Amino acid sequence: MVQPVRMGGAWLRERAGGQAPPFGEERPGSRTLVFGAQAVAAAAVASLAFLPVLAGREAWLVRLAALACAAALAGAHVAWFARGRVRRPVLALTVQAALGFLPLVQFGALWSTAISFFAGGLLLALRPAWAVPAAVLACLVAGLVAGWSGGSADASVAGAVTAGVAALTLFGLATAARLVAERAEQVRELKRQAIAEERKRFSRDLHDLLGLSLSAITLKGELVDRLVPDRPAQAKEELAELLVMSRRALADVRTIAAGYRExxxxxxxxxxxxxxxxxxxxxxxxxxxxxxxxxxxxxxxxxxxxxxxxxxxxxxxxxxxxxxxxxxxxxxxxxxxxxxxxxxxxxxxxxxxxxxxxxxxxxxxxxxxxxxxxxxxxxxxxxxxxxxxxxxxxxxxxxxxx
The missing domain is CATH 3.30.565.10 (Histidine kinase-like ATPase, C-terminal domain)
Structure with a gap:
């Protein structure tokens, strides 16, 4: 009986010449887990930007506006960066820059953490040669704003570090999502190649291994048919050989099904x-x-x-x-x-x-x-x-x- 096609990791490694699939084997739910972690991280960074405004002495209308800006930043990051691919990078960076820098006029140092969304977006959307200096500059701006409002160097350093850590967190999780997506695609491609190779192997072995056996059985059958009327004893001997050949052909079929071809x-x-x-x-x-x-x-x-x-x-x-x-x-x-x-x-x-x-x-x-x-x-x-x-x-x- 033909064995079912096994798609486990060991079988994939065997079809890949003994090597593990790229980035290892895909675990069920890994993409969902990474996406969920990004959503939580984006919400946490948005909270770090909004909570100081909420704790301040701003009017409730201003607080609601800050909440809307923080939610928009988190939503924009999840929508444009969290799936492993940067979608509409110009629009995404424009929105992040507007929602990150414009509220600074009203909130000052309280809003400096929100700039981390723009810094993280730069790291994801641009080439490293451009992204790193631009992201560092954005974090320095956040630090300067915090220091100017707080009136101390410590506040400036804390603001820059907070923005930098948050930006790196968003960048790292988005990069992880991209790697998980690429790994999933490569594993799917490896499976498709393995299935195609197995079908080709089965067809080739069926042709090569059974051709001689079936030809021999046909020849023996024709010979037995000619010998039966005049030489039944010899026909019986040939029939015994034909049975041996048929058993061998059956063994060949099992060999092909099992994939063992020695x-x-x-x-x-x-x-x-x-x-x-x-x-x-x-x-x-x-x-x-x-x-x-x-x-x-x-x-x-x-x-x-x-x-x-x-x-x-x-x-x-x-x-x-x-x-x-x-x-x-x-x-x-x-x-x-x-x-x-x-x-x-x-x-x-x-x-x-x-x-x-x-x-x-x-x-x-x-x-x-x-x-x-x-x-x-x-x-x-x-x-x-x-x-x-x-x-x-x-x-x-x-x-x-x-």
Whole structure:
């Protein structure tokens, strides 16, 4: 049964080559939490600007005006800066500057903290080279206003520091919101890529791994059908082999569903020879030094061998086929040669798709896959994949066996 697609963090790391997704895994509700923290921070800074006015001796109408300005500053910050993106920066900075500086005429030092909204907006909307000096200047203005009204240097320093801390708080939370939004988008993109890659992997494995098995089952079925009337004993033997092949095809389906694709190169060599023989093709096999190949290299060669032999059976009129697998000078080699390049079915669409799949598999291992057609009608497929530890050529050359 096909396994459900798992979208957990471990699976995403596996599809990303063992690396964690950018900024780690997204936690549910993180964007809501960051947005809520910004709203609370904006309300707190607005309160720091409004509460001194409320505690003063101003008329109630003036106090209501201060409350409206503070609420407008907090609302403008949440609307234009709190979602992780700066929206309408010119309008936002204009509103913050107007609501931050104009009330200073009436409230003086009591309103100096409100300038932090404008300073924080500068840090969010402008490039650092412009934003930092402008924000520092805005905080200094807040300090000077506080010192002028309070009549002391301590009041001036306290006003500048308060405005600077509030501006940095607003800037930090808005930046956090932007990073959370970017992380969420990158995780979504990674999931989309992982799903597309899994679909591609499933389609490729279905084509490459089941093609040979199904072709072999078809050939065996046709042979059994011909043998039943005259040679029932031999038909029974062939039927037993057909059952073995069908069980193997079922195992391949489970392999594809589970995503586990390690194959035995020795088993594939024997299976390929059996399928070619069943198809009436004379087959010659050579194997040399393949026992210590890395599993990924052996699996890639086994898959290429499957698809190559499937193409010989289904897309050519070959009377003979020879394939060899060997390692020489730190490179694993696979060569498949047959005389059926001029067959009627020598280059179907399915064959082309198979070769593209094989090329992708081999290129993933830094290898090469080449095909060529000789003047005498022979078709040659050659694969070379580098292995980690170079090996010297084995003495005696290739050992051919039929």
């Amino acid at each position: 194959l035995s190169l020795d088993d594939e060599c024997r299976a390929a020879a059996a399928v070619l023989s069943a198809a009436g093709t004379r087959v010659t096999v050579a194997r040399s030094g393949i026992g210590d190949l890395p599993p990924r290299v052996a699996t890639a060669l086994a898959t290429v061998l499957r698809e190559g032999v499937t193409n010989v059976v289904r897309h050519s009129t070959a009377s003979w086929c020879a394939f060899s697998v060997s390692t020489e000078d730190g490179t694993a080699w696979l060569e498949i040669v047959n005389d059926g390049a001029g067959g009627a079915a020598g280059g179907g669409e399915d064959s082309g798709a198979g070769l593209r799949n094989l090329s992708a598999r081999v290129e993933d291992l830094k290898g090469t896959l080449t095909t060529e057609v000789g003047d005498d009608g022979t078709h040659r497929l050659v694969v070379a994949i580098p292995v980690r530890s170079p090996r010297a050529p084995r003495q005696g050359g290739r050992r051919w066996a039929s």
